[in-house]
Amino acid sequence: MRCPSCNHVEDKVVDSRLTRGGRTIRRRRECLACTKRFTTYEYVEHEPLSVRKTTGAMEPYDRVKLLRSIGTACAKRPVSLAMIEELVDRIEESLEATDKREVSSQSIGELVMQQLRALDQVAYVRFASVYRNFQDTTEFMEEVRELVSKAQYRARGQQELFDPETKSEEG
Numbered sequence: 608m609r610c611p612s613c614n615h616v617e618d619k620v621v622d623s624r625l626t627r628g629g630r631t632i633r634r635r636r637e638c639l640a641c642t643k644r645f646t647t648y649e650y651v652e653h654e655p656l657s658v659r660k661t662t663g664a665m666e667p668y669d670r671v672k673l674l675r676s677i678g679t680a681c682a683k684r685p686v687s688l689a690m691i692e693e694l695v696d697r698i699e700e701s702l703e704a705t706d707k708r709e710v711s712s713q714s715i716g717e718l719v720m721q722q723l724r725a726l727d728q729v730a731y732v733r734f735a736s737v738y739r740n741f742q743d744t745t746e747f748m749e750e751v752r753e754l755v756s757k758a759q760y761r762a763r764g765q766q767e768l769f770d771p772e773t774k775s776e777e778g
């Protein structure tokens with residue numbers, strides 16, 4: 608690895624450790640010419656994942672887009688950006704575990720709903736309402752009724768669930 612200070616190409620590794628839950632290796636290196644230290648990271652390169660939309664169109668998997676649509680569902684909820692990042696990490700791990708290079712947007716949506724349901728029920732209902740696009744209205748309304756009766760939401764709480772500002776353009 609070329610030294611960022613003097614461009615010399617020989618170095619020695621002085622420290623090596625696992626980071627990000629074992630998914631990357633961080634190495635501290637020391638230049639053999641100028642003795643300056645620098646850091647490199649090593650990680651597994653995955654084949655790019657393609658997402659099949661409900662229209663049949665294919666598009667590359669986009670982490671930022673997924674973060675944004677979950678973030679919209681979590682607006683004003685006690686869910687931090689770090690929690691959303693972790694949620695997406697778990698989804699990506701389960702997608703990588705299947706070893707498929709193609710996944711339907713529906714499968715990703717189901718994974719998000721599973722995770723959100725455990726994390727925040729209001730965010731879950733918001734995401735589900737946008738994601739499912741009210742196509743299975745009966746099932747969806749039963750789900751909402753169940754959540755509403757559980758939490759004993761008053762009229763104000765129900766209004767918050769369906770705040771039109773929380774809708775995204777996700778389809």
Ligand SMILES: [Zn+2]
Nearest residue numbers: 610613638641
């Ligand atoms: Zn150097």
